[in-house]
Amino acid sequence: MKYRFSDRVLSLKPSAIREIFKYAADPSVISLSAGNPAPEAFPIKEISEISARIFEQRPIDALQYSVTEGYTPLRVQISAYMKEKHNVGRDFDDILITSGAQQVMDLAAKSLCNEGDTGICEAPSFIGSLNTFRSYNAHLRGIPMEQDGMNMAELEKALKEETRVRFIYTIPNFQNPSGITMSMEKRRQLYALAKKYSVLILEDNPYGDLRFRGEHIAPIKSFDEDGLVIYAGTFSKVISPGMRVGYAIAPKQLLQKMIVCKQGEDVHTNIWSQLVCSEFLTNYDFAAHLERMRAIYLKKSTIATDALDKYLGPKITYNPIEGGLFIWCNLPDGIDMQDFCKQAVLRKVCVVPGNAFLTDENDPCQSFRINFSTPTDENLLKGIQILGELANDMIK
Amino acid sequence: MKYRFSDRVLSLKPSAIREIFKYAADPSVISLSAGNPAPEAFPIKEISEISARIFEQRPIDALQYSVTEGYTPLRVQISAYMKEKHNVGRDFDDILITSGAQQVMDLAAKSLCNEGDTGICEAPSFIGSLNTFRSYNAHLRGIPMEQDGMNMAELEKALKEETRVRFIYTIPNFQNPSGITMSMEKRRQLYALAKKYSVLILEDNPYGDLRFRGEHIAPIKSFDEDGLVIYAGTFSKVISPGMRVGYAIAPKQLLQKMIVCKQGEDVHTNIWSQLVCSEFLTNYDFAAHLERMRAIYLKKSTIATDALDKYLGPKITYNPIEGGLFIWCNLPDGIDMQDFCKQAVLRKVCVVPGNAFLTDENDPCQSFRINFSTPTDENLLKGIQILGELANDMIK
Known part of the structure; x- marks a missing residue:
C-alpha cells in the first residue's frame, strides 16, 4: 500500500543529530555528543x-490510573518551591505535570500554533524543541545569539516583520547548545517586547539548578505579572531523565487547553515516577543533592575547559560557561566545520556539528557542541586531546 | 492578555465524562463510571x-535517557509473543513502545490526518480516542454498532461518501463502551473494505487478553498481509495503567513518522516501567497471571450481570459480555437517559451517559455504561441495586 501522510509530518526526518548518535553507539568511539546527566550524579540510593x-x-x-493534571502533592510541592525560591507563579497561574519538559513544548505548540504560524527561537537552539515545533508545521525564525542572549534589535525586527508570531522560545540559563546565559537586562527587554507585541514566552529552564559558577539570575517568569510566560521545568537533569517528569507553570487559561491535549497524548505521566519525585522533595535534602551535582559538573567542566585551553587554544575558542552540560566551540574561518566533525568521528570522537541546532540546517555555521557530563573524566580528557591533534592537523 | 489558540484546540473541551468523574470523586458515591483495573488484579509482589x-x-x-523506539529487549519480547500467540507482525512491520496505547492513537492521527480529514469510528466508541482524533481537528464519522460489530453496509456507504478517510478506528474485543466483540466474519469484511478503499485500520486491543468466556477471535492484524493495520496493544489492563506502557505494531514506513512525532512529544516512554514489563514477561508466569485476572473479572462481571437480571430486568436490558471491563445498558424508549443518570447520581451511584461515547454528543442515545472492574464486589452489588430502585421509580 502507498501511504499518505499529514502535511505536518511530510517534511519531518530523523535529525542529523540522530545520525551522529549512530556513530556514538560504537563503544570504541568517545562520545562528546550526548546530553545525558553524569551517571554518578543519579541519587540511586534515595530512589531505590x-x-x-x-x-x-x-x-x-x-500502579493505578491517575489524573492528567499530575499527582496533587507533587504539584503543590513544586508550586511552593518555585514560588519561594524563584518567585515563579501568580494567582492566575497553575501547574501541570508533564512527561518531561519536552512535552511542555509539544502541548504549547499544539495549543497555540496553526500550521504556518511562527515561533521565534534562539539561533542556535535545542534541536529537540525545534523538531517539536516543526512537527506542527510551525514556521521557525531564528534570532542570532550574543554573549548575553538574543540580539534584541533582531528580535524586535522579527516581531515587526512576522505577522503570525505565537511564541518566543528561549532557554535563558546555560543554553543548549551555546552555553550562553541571558543577562537580566535582556530578560527584562525580552519580556517588554513580548508584552508590546502580545506574544507569549516559552521559557525552558532545564539547567537552571546546575549553576556551578557566577551569580543566579531570576527566571523571566519571576516578573510575569501579565500572564505572558509558559515556564517549563524538569527533573530530568536533577533527578533522572529516564523517569520523564517535567512540568509547566502557566496561566490557567492556557493550561486548560494543554491539559486536554495531554489527556489525548498519554492520559497522565507515569505515576510511580511522580511519587518518587514527590517523596524525594519531601523526605530528602534536595538542596544538598543539587550541591553534590553542581560539584560533579564543576569538576567535569573544568577538566573540559582546561583541556580545551591546553590542546585546542588558541585556534579553537569556546563560550565561557557557568553551568549546564555543554560547551560551544568555534572553529576559525576557512575551516569546514562539517569536515572537522567528520574527521573527528574517523578518529573515534563524536561531537555535534553546530548547524544541527539552526532553524535552517543549511545556514553557515563554524561551531560544534561538546558535552562534558556524559563521558568519564578520562574519556573527556582523551576526547579533547584527540580533537586537539585534529585541530593541529587541519588548522595551520 | 487575551490568548489566541490554534484552531485544533478551539473547540476542545473537557469531556462530559470528566464532569461525571467529579461526582465520582465524592467518597460517599458508588462509582460505576471508571475504567480502572481491579486493585486486587495488580501483580504488586512481582513488580515490587x-x-x-x-x-x-x-x-x-x-534512570538514564533511553531511545525513542523503546527498550530493545521489551520490543523483541512483545514482537515474539504477538507473533507466536496471535500471528501478529510481518517482515514489513516493526514495533514502537508508547506511553500507553492512547499515544498510539495520538501518533497515528498526527501522522495521518490533516485538519478536516476523516476518521471512521464505531458508534459508540472510546471517548479518549475520539478526543485525541478531535485534537487534530479530524472529522469523525460514526458507524452504528450491531451485536457482532459495525454495520458493514453503513461502513461501505461511509467509505464511498467520505473523500478524505484516513483510518477506520475499531476496538474489536469487548469494545469500550458497548462490550461488543466483532465476529471473525466482520473482521474479514472490514479488512476487505479497508483494502478496497485504500484506508488504514487502527486496531485498538486493550482488553483482548481479558476474555473470561467464549472463544478467542484472532486480531485483524493477524491477517494483515498488505500493511493496512496499525495494531495498538497495552500493559495497562494486564499489568498496570499507572506505568503507561503501550505499543504499536505497524508497517515500518508508518512507524518511522510516528517515532519522529513521539520524539517530539516525550522523547521516550518512562524506562523503569519498560524494564519492569520486560522482566515480568521474562522471569514470571505471564499466562498464569492473565488466568488469575480473568478469574477476577469473571467473578465481578457475574456479580454485575446477576444483579442486573435481578434488579433491573426486564425493564433495562444489557449487551451480553465475554470479557473486558464494561457493560452497556439500554433504557426503554420514553425514558430520558440523561435524567436517569442524573437521578442515579442524586442517589449516590455514578454511571456514564452513553452519548458521551458518540461522535456527536447530541445524537439520541438510550444507553449508559457500567464498569464492574473498579468497585468492590459489595459496592458493585449495592450500586446496581440502587439503579434497580431508580428504574422501578422511573420506569412504569
Missing part, C-alpha cells in the same frame, strides 16, 4: 529506598 | 521484586 517504600506502603497509588 | 532487583543490579538503565 523511596521506590521500595512506595511498593510496601501504597502500591496501588503507584 | 522486579523494581528492587533493577535498582540493585542496574539502576542507571532505569
Whole structure:
C-alpha cells in the first residue's frame, strides 16, 4: 500500500543529530555528543529506598490510573518551591505535570500554533524543541545569539516583520547548545517586547539548578505579572531523565487547553515516577543533592575547559560557561566545520556539528557542541586531546 | 492578555465524562463510571521484586535517557509473543513502545490526518480516542454498532461518501463502551473494505487478553498481509495503567513518522516501567497471571450481570459480555437517559451517559455504561441495586 501522510509530518526526518548518535553507539568511539546527566550524579540510593517504600506502603497509588493534571502533592510541592525560591507563579497561574519538559513544548505548540504560524527561537537552539515545533508545521525564525542572549534589535525586527508570531522560545540559563546565559537586562527587554507585541514566552529552564559558577539570575517568569510566560521545568537533569517528569507553570487559561491535549497524548505521566519525585522533595535534602551535582559538573567542566585551553587554544575558542552540560566551540574561518566533525568521528570522537541546532540546517555555521557530563573524566580528557591533534592537523 | 489558540484546540473541551468523574470523586458515591483495573488484579509482589532487583543490579538503565523506539529487549519480547500467540507482525512491520496505547492513537492521527480529514469510528466508541482524533481537528464519522460489530453496509456507504478517510478506528474485543466483540466474519469484511478503499485500520486491543468466556477471535492484524493495520496493544489492563506502557505494531514506513512525532512529544516512554514489563514477561508466569485476572473479572462481571437480571430486568436490558471491563445498558424508549443518570447520581451511584461515547454528543442515545472492574464486589452489588430502585421509580 502507498501511504499518505499529514502535511505536518511530510517534511519531518530523523535529525542529523540522530545520525551522529549512530556513530556514538560504537563503544570504541568517545562520545562528546550526548546530553545525558553524569551517571554518578543519579541519587540511586534515595530512589531505590523511596521506590521500595512506595511498593510496601501504597502500591496501588503507584500502579493505578491517575489524573492528567499530575499527582496533587507533587504539584503543590513544586508550586511552593518555585514560588519561594524563584518567585515563579501568580494567582492566575497553575501547574501541570508533564512527561518531561519536552512535552511542555509539544502541548504549547499544539495549543497555540496553526500550521504556518511562527515561533521565534534562539539561533542556535535545542534541536529537540525545534523538531517539536516543526512537527506542527510551525514556521521557525531564528534570532542570532550574543554573549548575553538574543540580539534584541533582531528580535524586535522579527516581531515587526512576522505577522503570525505565537511564541518566543528561549532557554535563558546555560543554553543548549551555546552555553550562553541571558543577562537580566535582556530578560527584562525580552519580556517588554513580548508584552508590546502580545506574544507569549516559552521559557525552558532545564539547567537552571546546575549553576556551578557566577551569580543566579531570576527566571523571566519571576516578573510575569501579565500572564505572558509558559515556564517549563524538569527533573530530568536533577533527578533522572529516564523517569520523564517535567512540568509547566502557566496561566490557567492556557493550561486548560494543554491539559486536554495531554489527556489525548498519554492520559497522565507515569505515576510511580511522580511519587518518587514527590517523596524525594519531601523526605530528602534536595538542596544538598543539587550541591553534590553542581560539584560533579564543576569538576567535569573544568577538566573540559582546561583541556580545551591546553590542546585546542588558541585556534579553537569556546563560550565561557557557568553551568549546564555543554560547551560551544568555534572553529576559525576557512575551516569546514562539517569536515572537522567528520574527521573527528574517523578518529573515534563524536561531537555535534553546530548547524544541527539552526532553524535552517543549511545556514553557515563554524561551531560544534561538546558535552562534558556524559563521558568519564578520562574519556573527556582523551576526547579533547584527540580533537586537539585534529585541530593541529587541519588548522595551520 | 487575551490568548489566541490554534484552531485544533478551539473547540476542545473537557469531556462530559470528566464532569461525571467529579461526582465520582465524592467518597460517599458508588462509582460505576471508571475504567480502572481491579486493585486486587495488580501483580504488586512481582513488580515490587522486579523494581528492587533493577535498582540493585542496574539502576542507571532505569534512570538514564533511553531511545525513542523503546527498550530493545521489551520490543523483541512483545514482537515474539504477538507473533507466536496471535500471528501478529510481518517482515514489513516493526514495533514502537508508547506511553500507553492512547499515544498510539495520538501518533497515528498526527501522522495521518490533516485538519478536516476523516476518521471512521464505531458508534459508540472510546471517548479518549475520539478526543485525541478531535485534537487534530479530524472529522469523525460514526458507524452504528450491531451485536457482532459495525454495520458493514453503513461502513461501505461511509467509505464511498467520505473523500478524505484516513483510518477506520475499531476496538474489536469487548469494545469500550458497548462490550461488543466483532465476529471473525466482520473482521474479514472490514479488512476487505479497508483494502478496497485504500484506508488504514487502527486496531485498538486493550482488553483482548481479558476474555473470561467464549472463544478467542484472532486480531485483524493477524491477517494483515498488505500493511493496512496499525495494531495498538497495552500493559495497562494486564499489568498496570499507572506505568503507561503501550505499543504499536505497524508497517515500518508508518512507524518511522510516528517515532519522529513521539520524539517530539516525550522523547521516550518512562524506562523503569519498560524494564519492569520486560522482566515480568521474562522471569514470571505471564499466562498464569492473565488466568488469575480473568478469574477476577469473571467473578465481578457475574456479580454485575446477576444483579442486573435481578434488579433491573426486564425493564433495562444489557449487551451480553465475554470479557473486558464494561457493560452497556439500554433504557426503554420514553425514558430520558440523561435524567436517569442524573437521578442515579442524586442517589449516590455514578454511571456514564452513553452519548458521551458518540461522535456527536447530541445524537439520541438510550444507553449508559457500567464498569464492574473498579468497585468492590459489595459496592458493585449495592450500586446496581440502587439503579434497580431508580428504574422501578422511573420506569412504569
